[in-house]
Amino acid sequence: MPEKTTFTYREKSYTLSDADRNGQIIEAHCRYCNLTHNFRPADLIAVLGDQKTYSIETHMTCQKCKKKDYISAKLRSYDGSYIGKLPVRELVEVYYVKKSRWKNGVL
Template sequence: MRLVRVRCRCCKRQHNYNPSDLIQIFGDVDVDSLVSRMKCENGADHGMLDVEAFAPTGREAVGLRIRRLVAIKINRVPVWKEDPA
């Protein structure tokens, strides 16, 4: 079992993700390219996150909390244009 650990250096928060959840959002990209795509949930200005794939050992896996994807919300952005006169 491989997981992806994401750490924010700014607010020191850390989350573990299931790769299959991340693939739904970012596509089947490698871990390195996630660094530039993921943003801290506490603030977009928190800079680059530390992203690393890891395989928890049996002892590590006990009590390891995994942040699961619940839903993907699509932002609906209105686009306007003036009617020709």
């Protein structure tokens, strides 16, 4: 069966802020090290910006194996029975490292 090559209008326009408004969770899975994490869309907005949900996996990196090629991300909706049982990674702080690079030259 051929792969899907186009996206519908709904898939193009659905962003992380829409997923946060609807109470959905982003489930990111690394197929290389078999690690799964759940994220709140509001936390990912603070780190990545308000991205489209169909392309969110291209902006993520596995924190265990540091690979980008094996990440798959899905939107999940959970009912009330998961409250208090579903492990979710929470954003504590965002910090940036400022590095400089120097080159010797002649005046």
